[in-house]
Amino acid sequence: MQQDMILVIDLGGTTNSTLARQIRGLNVYSEIQPHDLEPAAYPAWPRVKGIIYNGGANRIVDGKPVMPSAGLRAASVPQLALACPDLDGIHQAAWDADKLKNFVYKTCQCQPRWTMDAFIEEQVALLREQIGDQRVLLALSGGVDSSVVAALLIKAIGSRLTCIHVNHGLLRKDEPEQVVQVFREQMGATLIYIDAVDRFLDKLAGISDPEQKRKIIGAEFIRVFEDEATKLAGIRFLAQGTIYPDIVESGTKTARAIKAHHNVGGLPEDLAFELVEPIKYLYKDEVRACGLALGLPASMVNRQPFPGPGLGVRCLGAITRERLEAVRESDAILREEFDKAGLTDQIWQYFTAIPDFKSVGVRDHARSFEYPVIIRAVHTVDAMTATIAHPDWAVLDRITNRIIQEVKGVNRVCYDLTPKPTGTIEWE
Numbered sequence: 543m544q545q546d547m548i549l550v551i552d553l554g555g556t557t558n559s560t561l562a563r564q565i566r567g568l569n570v571y572s573e574i575q576p577h578d579l580e581p582a583a584y585p586a587w588p589r590v591k592g593i594i595y596n597g598g599a600n601r602i603v604d605g606k607p608v609m610p611s612a613g614l615r616a617a618s619v620p621q622l623a624l625a626c627p628d629l630d631g632i633h634q635a636a637w638d639a640d641k642l643k644n645f646v647y648k649t650c651q652c653q654p655r656w657t658m659d660a661f662i663e664e665q666v667a668l669l670r671e672q673i674g675d676q677r678v679l680l681a682l683s684g685g686v687d688s689s690v691v692a693a694l695l696i697k698a699i700g701s702r703l704t705c706i707h708v709n710h711g712l713l714r715k716d717e718p719e720q721v722v723q724v725f726r727e728q729m730g731a732t733l734i735y736i737d738a739v740d741r742f743l744d745k746l747a748g749i750s751d752p753e754q755k756r757k758i759i760g761a762e763f764i765r766v767f768e769d770e771a772t773k774l775a776g777i778r779f780l781a782q783g784t785i786y787p788d789i790v791e792s793g794t795k796t797a798r799a800i801k802a803h804h805n806v807g808g809l810p811e812d813l814a815f816e817l818v819e820p821i822k823y824l825y826k827d828e829v830r831a832c833g834l835a836l837g838l839p840a841s842m843v844n845r846q847p848f849p850g851p852g853l854g855v856r857c858l859g860a861i862t863r864e865r866l867e868a869v870r871e872s873d874a875i876l877r878e879e880f881d882k883a884g885l886t887d888q889i890w891q892y893f894t895a896i897p898d899f900k901s902v903g904v905r906d907h908a909r910s911f912e913y914p915v916i917i918r919a920v921h922t923v924d925a926m927t928a929t930i931a932h933p934d935w936a937v938l939d940r941i942t943n944r945i946i947q948e949v950k951g952v953n954r955v956c957y958d959l960t961p962k963p964t965g966t967i968e969w970e
């Protein structure tokens with residue numbers, strides 16, 4: 543059964559996503575569309591049961607008032623204009639819950655059927671329809687999004703999905719092993735594991751500029767993936783873990799909700815595949831809920847954000863194997879101890895970074911000259927601004943003692959006190 547839908551029309555406010563999520567919280571599907579949407583050209587129109595104009599405070603864009611299209615204004619579904627103050631940097635605006643409920647359930651007669659189980663059932667059917675008896679390729683990083691896409695496709699088409707996991711040597715401790723264990727052994731996926739550690743580290747040797755490091759890692763990833771993809775004949779589709787925030791701009795100044803659909807995996811368009819993007823209408827928390835409903839382990843689904851270039855941007859300056867191991871080990875200790883202290887759900891992102899200079903210390907009554915490790919732990923809503931977390935000193939003491947005892951080449955631990963701005967969350 544098709545889901546009812548409430549459209550949120552973007553008139554230039556910054557709270558569209560918050561509103562859409564509040565409606566989804568009522569178990570009714572909601573999507574954001576630009577003000578110039580023409581119903582006749584919108585394939586999902588038959589599902590639309592109501593329209594909300596999210597005015598925000600910026601209805602004048604480029605000196606002109608933003609007006610909904612004639613088609614929208616003439617549409618014969620209930621329409622509601624809502625003004626919500628733009629809450630800069632907070633993005634936690636809440637609309638009058640009773641007013642919304644009344645509009646959604648009573649005025650528009652929507653049925654509360656938007657649940658993860660319903661989504662999965664609908665997506666599996668859609669995927670089977672789109673893919674038919676063809677095969678699909680997926681770059682499976684082990685991050686939340688690609689893992690959930692893999693799990694959905696396994697449910698829909700089983701062994702006709704081929705996953706490629708590229709280990710570039712910049713993943714966290716035990717991550718590549720977990721990907722192989724969960725997908726190959728537990729879920730029975732066809733998984734090609736590529737050990738490209740030497741290839742990446744050779745390319746990165748001596749490169750200290752952060753942007754150049756990012757470019758090398760991105761470009762090399764594409765090359766490795768292409769090399770493997772061309773070995774596999776007869777695959778028509780490429781799956782991607784695009785999610786809703788990737789395609790919707792919530793803070794739009796132009797009242798155009800949909801960004802140019804960027805190539806999220808960074809894969810080249812001339813790979814000659816058709817795209818399959820089964821989670822492109824889900825917000826991150828829904829992606830996680832979907833993963834859990836599909837049986838993925840909580841440790842995989844509830845992962846905190848991890849940059850594409852991985853530990854490559856946390857091993858500061860030119861990457862060396864010695865410091866890369868030290869950052870991987872210290873990060874594992876930090877995560878283990880925060881987990882034990884019950885901080886996992888309370889801090890948005892935390893990790894260690896290792897600089898490329900040494901400091902003097904004492905070890906076993908002798909002078910030592912080793913690297914420091916920096917702990918960073920931040921609270922944020924949208925990663926645009928951040929404040930630092932204040933974990934208990936006792937927890938930090940425990941982590942410090944473990945790092946200086948267990949991590950080779952490290953004699954000092956620092957805690958980064960910098961909010962964003964001025965510091966970005968990552969050091970590079």
Ligand code: XMP
Nearest residue numbers: 756847848849850851891925962966967968
């Ligand atoms: P910054 O350091 O810019 O980070 O305050 C904001 C968020 O983005 C993540 N981040 C990245 N993610 N590729 C990514 O996929 C990158 O190059 C990258 N750099 C930063 C960072 O971990 C934080 O969550």
